[in-house]
Amino acid sequence: MAWYYAVAERDHDIQNPTNAEKIRLMGEWLRLGPESRVLDIASGKGGPALVLASSYGCRITGVERYPGFVAAARERVAEAGLGELIEVVESDGREFPLEPEAWDVALCLGATFVWDDLAGTMSALVPAVRPGGHVVVGEPFWRRSPPVGTDDTGYVSLAETAARIERHGVTLIGLISSSTEDWDCYESLHWRAVEDWLAENDDDEIRRAHEEHKRQYLARRDAFGWAIFLARKAG
Numbered sequence: 001m002a003w004y005y006a007v008a009e010r011d012h013d014i015q016n017p018t019n020a021e022k023i024r025l026m027g028e029w030l031r032l033g034p035e036s037r038v039l040d041i042a043s044g045k046g047g048p049a050l051v052l053a054s055s056y057g058c059r060i061t062g063v064e065r066y067p068g069f070v071a072a073a074r075e076r077v078a079e080a081g082l083g084e085l086i087e088v089v090e091s092d093g094r095e096f097p098l099e100p101e102a103w104d105v106a107l108c109l110g111a112t113f114v115w116d117d118l119a120g121t122m123s124a125l126v127p128a129v130r131p132g133g134h135v136v137v138g139e140p141f142w143r144r145s146p147p148v149g150t151d152d153t154g155y156v157s158l159a160e161t162a163a164r165i166e167r168h169g170v171t172l173i174g175l176i177s178s179s180t181e182d183w184d185c186y187e188s189l190h191w192r193a194v195e196d197w198l199a200e201n202d203d204d205e206i207r208r209a210h211e212e213h214k215r216q217y218l219a220r221r222d223a224f225g226w227a228i229f230l231a232r233k234a235g
């Protein structure tokens with residue numbers, strides 16, 4: 001049976017409502033360089049890793065659970081000639097061994113559900129970065145109250161999201177927000193990919209998932225935000 005995201009994210013270079021320029025900015029703010037070691041949990045098809053390694057020459061280990069995305073990431077890394085810098089490990093992020101203070105930066109962009117939620121993710125990743133290192137999460141937040149008819153996602157306001165992060169012995173040093181255009185682009189690529197796929201495949205489950213995702217997005221578009229939060233561990 002097809003998995004919705006495997007179908008819907010076929011055409012995405014970066015599987016989040018952001019873009020390469022913002023990922024590059026994130027790397028600049030982290031002062032990444034050839035000496036930096038970066039862990040990217042739930043690395044998808046390797047979009048952020050490709051941008052960071054090609055821009056800053058840093059070493060990145062991506063950890064991704066879905067074999068189709070692992071294969072796509074490895075192919076893209078090989079095509080870009082970045083095999084010396086990027087390694088892609090097929091694993092549940094939760095099972096990947098996290099040695100204490102082993103990384104300069106730990107990323108989890110759009111996947112705090114790996115450790116259930118933001119608090120679980122911070123608890124897992126903060127010990128894994130060195131003192132003075134960074135934990136970076138990409139996380140949704142509500143710009144205003146959830147509109148009627150949208151799911152109760154458990155997300156909170158921007159200020160409360162920042163507070164939830166800073167409860168883990170880190171200080172927020174940067175915020176890179178998605179624009180409405182970033183969101184529209186991310187969602188539209190889903191719609192087009194699924195419509196193309198449904199034209200060739202009869203699958204009621206994918207159709208229902210697609211229609212529900214689209215309905216939810218349109219209902220909450222102006223109320224829902226997403227940002228990359230850069231947090232520094234005390235040095």
Ligand SMILES: C[S@@+](CC[C@H](N)C(=O)[O-])C[C@H]1O[C@@H](n2cnc3c(N)ncnc32)[C@H](O)[C@@H]1O
Nearest residue numbers: 014015042043044064065066092093109110111
């Ligand atoms: C929203 S995508 C983000 C991908 C990537 N971080 C990016 O920005 O392009 C979420 C990713 O998390 C992966 N994922 C979901 N659960 C996971 C888990 N338990 N361990 C590792 N990866 C997981 C999905 O397969 C998907 O590739």
